[in-house]
Amino acid sequence: QQQVKQSPQSLIVQKGGISIINCAYENTAFDYFPWYQQFPGKGPALLIAIRPDVSEKKEGRFTISFNKSAKQFSLHIMDSQPGDSATYFCAATNYGQNFVFGPGTRLSVLP
Amino acid sequence: NAGVTQTPKFRVLKTGQSMTLLCAQDMNHEYMYWYRQDPGMGLRLIHYSVGEGTTAKGEVPDGYNVSRLKKQNFLLGLESAAPSQTSVYFCASSRTGDSYGYTFGSGTRLTVV
Numbered sequence: 001q002q003q004v005k006q007s008p009q010s011l012i013v014q015k016g017g018i019s020i021i022n023c024a025y026e027n028t029a030f031d032y033f034p035w036y037q038q039f040p041g042k043g044p045a046l047l048i049a050i051r052p053d054v055s056e057k058k059e060g061r062f063t064i065s066f067n068k069s070a071k072q073f074s075l076h077i078m079d080s081q082p083g084d085s086a087t088y089f090c091a092a093t094n095y096g097q098n099f100v101f102g103p104g105t106r107l108s109v110l111p
Numbered sequence: 112n113a114g115v116t117q118t119p120k121f122r123v124l125k126t127g128q129s130m131t132l133l134c135a136q137d138m139n140h141e142y143m144y145w146y147r148q149d150p151g152m153g154l155r156l157i158h159y160s161v162g163e164g165t166t167a168k169g170e171v172p173d174g175y176n177v178s179r180l181k182k183q184n185f186l187l188g189l190e191s192a193a194p195s196q197t198s199v200y201f202c203a204s205s206r207t208g209d210s211y212g213y214t215f216g217s218g219t220r221l222t223v224v
Contacts, residue, residue: 009151034213043115043201043215044154089153095207099144099169101154 004092006102013109019077021105023090026071030092030100035064035075038087038104047088048075080109114138117202117216124192124223132187132219134202140214142205143185144169145177147198148218154201160185192223 005024013019023033034049050057050064050073057064063076077084090102115136124130134143144159146169156169160179174196176188185204189196202216 004153006153041217043203043217045215046213091154099156099159103151103153 004090004100004102006090006105008105009103010106011108013080013107015080015082015109015111017080017109019075019080019084019107019109021075021088021090021107022072023074023102024070024072025092025100027092027094027100028071029094031095032093033064033066033073034091034093035062036089036091036101038089044089077107080107082109082111085109115202115204115214115216117200117219119219120217121220122222124189124221126192126194126223128192129188129190130192130221131189132200132202132221134185134187134204134216135183136185136202136204136214137183138204138206138214139182140204140206141182142207143179144203144205145175145185145187146201146203147171148201149198157187157200189221192221194223197221197223 035047036044037047038044048059048062050066052068061078066073085108087104087106089104093099118133145157146154148154155171157175158177160166163182166177178186200219205213
């Protein structure tokens, strides 16, 4: 019940395409869902986050879609760029009681 | 620059040796965490602290100890290193338990031979 599942494990997208990464959770106590971006040799950095009272959040080219009933959420990267090539982690937390990360998705955007 | 600083950045240990990883933050954050990152496993919480003088176990605490004697520092100790502890270790801090305030360090790559 503490798991966050993430897919795909790796993703290759052409420049200008849409990258989509999906996550699913079981614990209904989770109430905050962030996405982290990690470049090689660096620590993860917060990219965008959503709370379950909204179904979508958009920041620039990055959008989170949230489906509370299905316990799923996804990250969409529009107009993907080579600079977006990184590993992306979804996560879920309930304000200090639990911190769970997905296994990560390695995104490669081809020029 | 404000943030989370981890030392050392790289370390090679022999099985059975001990070492301490240091995490320091200058953002006056209450919460601090230690994670390990392994291929295909994501980030797994080892121990965390909700304030000076407090510590708590995370998902994978065995073989590790921690101390939070000062608010800005969180130490992770390996008493008797094992090859299974070969990993990249990340420290993070946050204002509260809210993940929105999470700031990660740049990591320590530890190899146990």
